[in-house]
Every structure is written in C-alpha cells, then in structure tokens.
Amino acid sequence: MPDRKIPTRPTFLPSPEHDYRLLWTMLMLFALVLLGLGIGLRDPWPADEPRFALNALEMLDTGQFWFPHRGGELYPDKPPVFMWLSALAIALTGSVRMGFLLPTVLAALGVLALIVDLTRRLHGPRIALLGGVALISTLQFVLQAKTAQIDMVLTFFTTLGAYGLLRHALLGPARRWWLIGWAAMGLGIITKGVGFLPLLLLPAWLWLARRGEATPLGWKDLAQGVAALIGVIALWGVPMILIATFSDDASLAAYRDNILFKQTGERYANAWHHHEPWYYYILEVLPWAWLPLVLGLPWAVPAWWRRIKRGDARILLPLSGVILIVLFFSLSAGKRGVYMLPTIPLLVLALAPLLPGLLPRRGPNWLATVVLVFLGGVFLVAGLSGWLGLPALTELSLRYGIEPWTWWVLLGLVAAGLLAWLRPRRGIAALALWLVAFWASWSTWGYLLQDPVRSPRDMMTRVAQLTGDQAWLALPSFDEEFLLQSRQPTVHFGDNTPLPAQFSRAFGWMQQAPATRWMLAEESHLEDYGCVDMAQAHDMGQQNSDEWWLVTGSAVSGCQGDTGAAPLFVAPTTVE
Template structure:
C-alpha cells in the first residue's frame, strides 16, 4: 500500500496547536453549515411537516406509542425519530427549533464517528480529511439540514459500523462489537432498513477467510460474540413488545391494521414489491455522480492507491469499500429507489478516501479541478440570481404560479447573487494554489446564505404558513374549519383546532362527511378543499380561491357555495397529486 506522505517535522507544541486549530475550525464550520437557519423556518414538505405534526400530537395528547396523523394512525415509519422530535419540543417548547434538532445532532455525531474511526484505523489526518469530505458532500449536507429520518438513520448505521470495525480491525473489543449490533437495532426502529450497516460483515468475512492483513476473527465460537444479534433485538423489543401487547389486548381494528402495516407492508413488502419511487437498476450511480460531489472527484486521483492497497490485502480498505458496494447492491436489487436510500454508504466511502486525501489535495490537477468547480458554481448561481433579480419578470411570475412564491422572486435573486459573489471572493482570496479551500469556502457560503436568507424568504409558501394565514383571516377568528384532501403542512400551520375526516381515505368520502359536518352549523363552518377534490356541485364562484401552495390550489368553501344534496355522488373530476414538492 502506498503510504500517505508525511509532513516535515514540527515541534510537538506546534503540531498540537495546529491540530487544535483544525478541530476548532472544523466544528465551528460544521455547526454553522449544518445549523444555519435553525429557528428561522417551519417544516417544509414533503416529509418534514408529517413528522413534526406527529411529534406535536404526541406532546399534546400524551400518547406516544401509536403515532397519529390528524385522526388517523401513521404507520409508514417506526416512531423513534418522531419520539426524538417530540422530546425536543417538550424540552425547548419551540417547534421551529425542535423539529430540526434530531437531524442536526445526529449529523454532528456522524461527523465525530467518521473522524474518530478514520484516526483509529489509519492515523489522525485520515480521520480529519474524511470528516471534511463528508461535511461538504452535497448529499450529506443537504439531508443534515432537513428534518427527515435519514440523517438519524445514517448516525445509527455509522455507529454500527464504528463498533463492528473497531472489534474486527482494532480488536478484539467485545463492548464495541455489542455496540455495533445495538446501533443496528436502533436503526431498525428508526427506519426498517437500519440493519444495512451489518453488510460490512460480508467483506469482513471474506477478508478473514482469505487471510488479509489487519483483521481479526469474528470469534463466533465464543458465546459472548453471539450476544451481538441478541443485543440488536433489545431496542426492537422495547418498541415492538409494548406495541404488540397493546394491539393484542385491543378490539380496535385500526390498531391491528397498524401493526400489520408497520411490521410487514412497510418493510419486507415495500422492499420486495414497492408501489412507488420505481427507478432503473443504475439509478444510484446517477445519484453518486450528481450528489456525492465533491467527494467522488477525488477517486480519479487515488484509485491506483486503492488498487495497490487491495493487492497488498489491506483489510481496512476492503471492508470499507466492500460495505459501500454491499449497500449499493442491497438497495439496487429493489425496484423502489430514492436518493437518500444509499446515504448510509457515504460515511464509509469518505473513510475509504481519508488516508489518501492529504496527498490528493496537494496535487496541482486536483486543485485546478476544485477551483474550476467553485468558479462554475459561483458563475451559475450568480447568473441565475441576476436573471431573477433584473432580467426576467416572467420567471418570478412562473415561480408564483407553480409554488406560490409571491413577492419573493427579487429577494431570491439577490440571495443567489450573494452566493455567486461570495464564491467569487473565495476564488480571489484562496487562489488557484488553494483551490480545494476555495471550493469548500464556496460551499460554506452557499449553505450559510441558503439557511439565513433564502429559507426565511421562501418559508411562507413552502411551509403553508402564508396559506393558512390567509385562510384564518378570511373566515375570521370565531369560525370553525374542516379539511378535505389536506396535507400535513396545512394542519401543522393552522391557527386553530381543525376538524379532519381522514387522511388516506378517498377524497369523495372525506368530502361527504365534511359536508354533513358543515350542515350541522352552516353559519360558522368552512371547508378547506384542494381544488382537485372539489365536487361539481360546489359553486366555485361563491367559494374563495386561496391560491397555490406546494403546487396545489386550495379553496375555502362556505355553506352557501354547496349545491350538493345529501347522498349525492361527490366524485371529483380528477385526483390530487400524490406528493408535495419542496
């Protein structure tokens, strides 16, 4: 294996000071880049309002075992992420902060694990460079700044790999082995695929069988080793046990349907026979090429080092790269694919890069490539900002028509211009000789401006806060409101208690029950209905068009607009779109 070049000798005190400065800089930038905008926006669709709504209902109702979305059970995901959001909400009392805290803390934890494991497997510089690579990889940074389940899942899968590899490559260390299995169990109650970190055991077993260097036996002949799989079941049992006990002692068919859905349909059936997000077999290659930048750009400069290390039978690299390949294959075998599915492989990929990144960033070609990428990114965003702010008023109108970004176009353009200008300043400050630093500085500015300026500008439209403010002002403080064909962000942002009639139910059935509810108090009850769910017997000329939010047109229906007779068929002319955009 070609070793990473060593720096010229330093006085120990100077070296310690440099390491300390690097740590402070890294963690300062990590908190700023991942946390910029915390508290400045509300949850945005498609997933954020759903989890935040469930978490808020847990806090308000005191019922945490069975997640609820409005008046229906929510069985699409295990509850751990929503429990953490609910705990954060109960602790800080501010939903804008609480809903993002689990993702932020989990992502910072993932960065620490990568830096520490890289240092333990190789040396300190390998860990630090792997951490920098992960922090500024677009896929990681983007997801870490969102309140979705995947950043928490990545933390558990990385912690699982951390424990397993410390036992296999730096052990034996049975407590670390058990930690790896326990973290996999925590991953299961976060998202059903939380066990994917265990796939690193496949290349590890190969390395052990072939006598590769630097890996010890798994020790399956020792009884204590077999505690690992049992430890995995512990967190699963702590959730599934009380849930199944409650279901078994209940006559509520909804609870029985919840157990079947969460344990079977949303796991094995979703993998084997997915009903949405169907993509071709090579989909994840496209994801890596477009979203794993700039990390994968180092591969052309170090693939020969990887080749030499594998030829030298270095088990460390085999297990890391083998884990990446195993995770990619696992998700590629299912027809249902989303870009976030392979995110657990990214920390392993960055760890595999780490030992050779110090010499890569010193290469002239790598510096030029990074400088060129920073220049391209700055130019594209700057030109786009100028077009929005100065040149094309029709573009702003199009944003308003599609997304409801009324009045935000010019400000959005200036924010894009600011990012372009920041990138230009980074290019001038660092220059071609420090092109990698210029690229990282450009990305840092992009995320900071996005969080501190762009997200607040777009929040009213993206979160439905503006929509629900208009709805509340239209119907008045004393009116009651019911939802038909609603989305989670509507209920989350409502300024009053709202009556719902199911979420997954057919829109016609929701509308039928909603009209019966409205007839009981027609003077004070309004319905908020998505345009595609409006029946022909509802007079739109008497109803109020609230405008577009999240690509949907929303209407307020007073009782006087209803021409529907009781029992009349209420099938809308078209079905609503399945998913929100952000």
C-alpha cells in the same frame, strides 16, 4: 564523551495531542454553526417534515408514544424513534420551529465525531481532521443535516454500528464495541427498517479474518451480537405487538402488520412508488450527493486497488460497505436519493488516508474548478436574467412569489472571487469554501425567501382571520402542513378515504351548522363539484403549486352530503 541530551519540546508549546484537541474542538464548533445555522427561521417544509412534526405534536398532546398518529389517524409507515426524538426536542424548546431540526443536526454532529475518532485511531490525527472536513463538505450530508427527515438519525445509528464493528475488526478484539455496534443497528431498525446496513461489512470481514488481517469472528460473537440487536428491537417491538394483538382496536392490528411486513420486506421486494432504473444511484444521485468527494474518485480508485492488493483492511472494509449498500438499494425497484446517505461516512473512512496526496494534485483541483465555474455561472446568469426580466424567470417569480435574483447573483460573484483568489491549483479549497457560503446563505437568506412559499403559515393565519379562530374548518384531501399550521379547530375525513367520499362527508358536516363551519380546498378539486357556490368562496391564492379557496357553509347548501360518518377531530396546536 558525555551523553548528548535529547532535545525536548519546550514546555510553553502545546503538545501534538493538545494541538489535535484544539483543532478537533474548532472543527466541531464550525460544524455546529454551519449545520445549526437557520434553526428557528423556518417552519417544517413538505414533503416529510410537517408529517413528522405532526407525529411529535400528537404524541405530546395525547401521551400516546407507542403508536404514532398523524391527524388523529395511526401512522404505520415508520417506527417511532425519530418521532420520539422530535417530540423531545419540541418539548425541550417549547417550539416546533426551534425543535424540529434539532434531532438531525445533533445526529450529523454525532456522525462527524464518530468518523473523526475512528479515522484518528486508524490513520492518525492529521488524516482524521482532513476526513472530518471532507465529511462536512459533502453536499448530501449537509443537506440532510438541515432537513428534518429520518435518514440522518438512521445514518447516525448505522455509523455507530459500523464504528463498533470496525473497532472490533481492525483495532480489536473490542467486544464491548462489537456489542454496542449491534445495539446501534437495533436502534437503526426501529428508526427506519434498514438499520442493519453495517452487516454488509461482514463478507469482506470474514475474508480478511481468514487471511489473518482482521479480528477473527466466532459463532459466540455472532450470537451475542444478534442477541443485542434483537434485544433492542424487542424493547419497542414486543410491547407494540402485545398491545396490538390483545387490543379490541382492529386498527392497531393493522398498524402492527403494516409496520412489520408491508413497510419492510414488501417495500423492498415489491416497491409501490419511487420506481427508478437500476443505474439511478450511479448515474443520477451519487455524482451530486458525493460532491466534492466524487471528484477524487478517478485518482482514488487506482490507489484503493493498490492498497487492497497489499491487504490494507482499513480501506477494504469501509469500501466494501459502500459498494454493497449501493448494490443493495439498486436491486430494489423503489429508489430515493436519500437512501445513499449512509454510504457517505464509510466513503470518507476509505478516502481519508488518500487526501494528503489527492488535495495537491492538479487533476482533482481542475475538476473542482470546472464544477465551481459551472455552479457559479448558473447562479450568476440566472440572477442577472431575473433582474433583466427574462420571461421564464419572471413567470417563475410570479408563480411562487419570490425574487431570489440578488441572492443568486451574490453566489455567482462569490464563486468568481474565490476562483480569482485561489486559482485553479486550489480548486478543491475554492469549491469547499463556496459550499460553505452557499449553505450559510441558504440557511438564512434562502430560508426567509422560501418559507412563505413552502409553509402555509400565512395562509392559515388569514383563514382564521376570515372565519374567526373559533369557527370549525374542514380539510378534505389535506396535506400535513395545513393541519400543522391550523389556527382553529380543524376536522378531516380520513387521509386514506377516497376523495369523493371525503367531499361528500365534508358537505354533509358543513350543512349541519353552515354559519360556523367552513372548508379549505384546492380549486382543482372544487371544479368537480358544480354545486358549490363560488361567489361565497374566498380566493386564498396559491400554496404548494395549487390554488386554494375558503368555502362558507352556506356555499355548499345545494350539494349532496353524507352525514352518516363523523369526521376526525384534530385539536389545534401552537407552532410558534
């Protein structure tokens, strides 16, 4: 009997690998559009974005890249890596508006690529693509990708660190990736001190290695990894320490001590702000930050337990990292919701193999439907109430100068349309599509509505028109966004200087040349100084929830001023 020929795939059909590459490319392009949408439509917004934009601009203006400055003063709160990336993006684009969001968008795309690749190696291409979709559907992940804060860049380095460690642990031995992972943690530490978070994978790894379910770890491996981490940190830390130690500038020594000690161990062990209870993350942050992933946890937890009992290291390792990161940050009194961002890629790694079973289940889809009904209902009711002139919303509109009613009603109608189309049995898909619609409208319509309120660009332009763009402007008790948007030579009197001393210096400085020197200050601060002639002041309206006044030099002639201390001068910058 002749051998039967084994059917082969027709040559004109794409191979499974080709299918995966095509779908991977489409996923990355979709993520690029979703995350990059809106770049160039808004300015940096408080609280953190203007500060980092100022850091970057002053690096470019002064050429001082080793010690970040903000308004002429040293900024010791964070290491400089994120500021370097921001400065590079602004220099390449020639614009703050075009450049300040690029580092976080690119970091988010890097996280997505790493998680999809590692999931493919662990669970196959289909699971990898589902995991990628889950990642870019997660609320906090997209929010931080569209926010110019350090945390998304930190998350890229912690994810690269976890990627290197997990490649070695689960697919190894892979010593090259092991060392890359440690080097990435070093970069994470000089981005924001907690870049060592992937080390929280080690307890479960050591246990698994003992059971023969993960690559064994030797002292030589650990020594090489620590050397790679320290070596990367030293590239910045050693020159910084040497310059600060041997400089005659006492402020550089203060910067060195602050960045090495106060902003690391002391900030964790004895936090001086953002105090929250121990359950803050579990009850107040993760229910929204992990949305919609959190909706699958009631079914995922039993499935995880079954797999862990079978010794599935692919689940236990990333899941142990998620649990220990939440525990680590919960033990500190100082807490911020954004600290949970590095848990999301690890959560997706642990959840991805369960997605084919979870997505068709009735329970998660009904939960997603309930969430979408709630979100769509809130937006629809709020928008309609604003149209009808509900007093509370009318007051809100008058206070901030925006009327988002049409936008909100449209989001409510989109939710209703998706629910009618996909029905509760596909509630997860409906919620994911609604989130895409939300982020697309947020990044366009939302940016255009909010930017005049959250950025003082228009106010600072009016200030320059009233004073003349060559007049000098004092900003006592300044916020970074005002300094960033200044259109004229601007001075301040020390961000850490007590407020009465700042105003005393401002009055003395203005009295030296009252015809060409002005001051922009909050009404609540000026009320403490009856010596200011408010008849010579211009009401600049509300910005950042405060009323602002532009005061002429002659309006403070009766005020007691201190002329002994010179102000810090900040050159105007172009922020178009």
